[in-house]
Structure formats: C-alpha cells, structure tokens
Amino acid sequence: DGGITQSPKYLFRKEGQNVTLSCEQNLNHDAMYWYRQDPGQGLRLIYYSQIVNDFQKGDIAEGYSVSREKKESFPLTVTSAQKNPTAFYLCAGSGGAGSGELFFGEGSRLTVL
Amino acid sequence: QKEVEQNSGPLSVPEGAIASLNCTYSDRVSQSFFWYRQYSGKSPELIMSIYSNGDKEDGRFTAQLNKASQYVSLLIRDSQPSDSATYLCAVNIQGGSNYKLTFGKGTLLTVNP
Numbered sequence: 170d171g172g173i174t175q176s177p178k179y180l181f182r183k184e185g186q187n188v189t190l191s192c193e194q195n196l197n198h199d200a201m202y203w204y205r206q207d208p209g210q211g212l213r214l215i216y217y218s219q220i221v222n223d224f225q226k227g228d229i230a231e232g233y234s235v236s237r238e239k240k241e242s243f244p245l246t247v248t249s250a251q252k253n254p255t256a257f258y259l260c261a262g263s264g265g266a267g268s269g270e271l272f273f274g275e276g277s278r279l280t281v282l
Numbered sequence: 283q284k285e286v287e288q289n290s291g292p293l294s295v296p297e298g299a300i301a302s303l304n305c306t307y308s309d310r311v312s313q314s315f316f317w318y319r320q321y322s323g324k325s326p327e328l329i330m331s332i333y334s335n336g337d338k339e340d341g342r343f344t345a346q347l348n349k350a351s352q353y354v355s356l357l358i359r360d361s362q363p364s365d366s367a368t369y370l371c372a373v374n375i376q377g378g379s380n381y382k383l384t385f386g387k388g389t390l391l392t393v394n395p
Contacts, residue, residue: 202383204385209290209387210387211286211370211385211386211387211388212326212370212372212385213385214382214383214384217382227382228382259325259326268374269314269315269316269331269372269373269374269383270316270328270331271318271326271328271383272328273325273326273327274325275324275325276324276325
C-alpha cells in the first residue's frame with residue numbers, strides 16, 4: 170500500500186545523544202516535510218524539501234538536520250544541540266511544492282531521559 | 283510573524299448537533315486554507331481544503347471562507363461521537379520559493395452520545 174512510513178514509532182534517548190528519525194514514502198511526492206508537535210500545541214515546521222538534494226529551514230530548525238538524497242527518503246536527525254527534543258515528530262509529503270494538502274506518516278514519539 | 287488562531291476549546295456538543303469550529307489568520311495574502319482532523323495520539327489527516335470565498339461542502343462537513351474578514355470555519359452537521367478529535371486549521375501562502383503551511387493550535391471537539 171502507498172503511504173509514508175516513519176520509524177521508530179517510539180524512541181528513548183539520553184541527553185547528549187544524536188538520534189535519526191526515518192521517513193520513507195512510496196507516493197511519488199516531490200515535497201516532504203518534518204513537523205514537531207508538543208502537547209496542546211499545533212504543528213511547527215522544522216524542515217521541508219521540495220526536490221531531491223534541496224531543503225529549506227522551517228520555523229524551528231535549530232538543533233535539527235536533514236538530508237534528501239533520494240525522492241523517497243527524508244530522514245531527520247535530532248542533535249544534542251536541540252534543547253528540548255522530547256516531542257511527537259511528524260513527517261508529511263505532498264504532491265506538489267506549495268500544496269497544503271499533506272499526507273502524514275504515523276509519527277515518531279521521542280523521549281529524552 | 284504570520285499567525286493562525288483557533289479557540290482551544292474544548293468544544294462540547296450533543297450527538298446530532300452542528301459543531302462550529304473557527305479560525306482566523308493574520309496574513310492577508312494567504313490563499314489556501316485547510317482543515318485537518320487529529321485523533322488523540324494519531325497523526326493529522328486532511329478533511330477539507332478551500333481556496334475561494336464562500337462555502338464548500340463535502341458530506342457532513344462544510345468549510346466557509348471569508349478572505350475580507352480573514353476568517354475560515356468548519357461546520358460539522360449531525361455530529362457523531364466518532365467526530366470527537368482535535369481539529370487543526372492550516373493556512374498556506376502560495377508563491378515564491380519559501381513555501382510554508384502554518385497551523386493553528388487546534389480545537390478539541392467532544393461529541394456526547
């Protein structure tokens with residue numbers, strides 16, 4: 170089935186460790202996005218990519234990094250520089266750059282111990 | 283800072299009633315508007331998009347847009363307990379290379395049997 174697959178669903182890490190969240194899609198979406206959601210909050214954009222080998226910072230990019238080497242893959246690394254990394258991370262794709270019709274993965278819940 | 287504002291709720295309605303969810307946005311050049319539904323612990327899913335002033339109906343859902351008042355709403359007719367979720371309003375500014383979709387914090391809707 171077509172969709173966006175995020176892994177892992179749950180992740181625990183110690184302070185000071187980097188962690189990479191995987192996002193893979195088989196929907197042939199050009200654009201992919203990473204959002205962060207905190208309890209009782211809306212979604213905040215971390216990074217987005219409109220085409221392969223190109224990506225742009227969102228509103229809260231500090232402490233995060235991404236790559237887009239393949240159309241199907243858009244991994245997010247949460248670095249030790251991120252001050253408050255515990256959150257629900259959502260990867261999404263859309264059929265075209267500028268489209269707000271996003272299709273989300275199931276999310277990855279990161280807890281820093 | 284471009285903002286999207288929603289009443290956080292919770293909004294509680296009896297089964298069969300009309301639920302009305304409201305959203306205002308600050309940027310006059312916004313052109314595309316979206317409503318996403320998010321069940322507790324799950325990822326958001328798109329339920330409505332609207333691009334022109336007026337009403338757009340899809341089954342029990344009606345989106346209403348008034349660009350002059352910078353206001354978009356979602357009506358849910360014949361509300362069902364399965365409609366209980368958080369509803370996120372999202373606004374897109376099209377054009378240029380710096381595309382971003384901005385989300386409100388969401389309104390929690392509870393439909394009581």
